[in-house]
Amino acid sequence: MPVKDYRTDLLVRLSNPDYAALYLKTALDETMKDGDREAFVLALKNVVEARQVMQESSVDASSKPLQQVLTEGENPTLETLVAVLSSVGLTIDFKPA
Structure with missing residues (x-):
């Protein structure tokens, strides 16, 4: 049985804007519950990386601030x-709880 590379599969899924939005919302919800900011930053980094892979280009100027923060x-x-x-x-979207 072939084994999927989880990281590659995640980046493919995150290239879908709807999936990326849900992924970040879930990560933020979890961060609000447990205070683990590193997990949210990692989720954000994954979304940025997925976008870069999708565009098949190097880090663009708009993503450099995040890359610097992460490093x-x-x-x-x-x-x-x-x-x-x-x-x-x-974008960020606020809704009543």
Whole structure:
């Protein structure tokens, strides 16, 4: 039985904007529950990487702030989060609980 490469499969799924939005929403919901910000940053990094793979290009200017934040081990600011989401075609949406 062939074995799928999880990482490659994840990046393919995350190239779908609807899937990426749900993935980030789930990661943020979990972060709000347990406070694990690193998990949300990793989810955001995965979405950015999926977009880069989809575009078959190197890191573009709009994703550099996130890449720098991740390599420095810091949490992204709200401005960085908005810029990165914009670069992958997503926005923040608030709804009543």
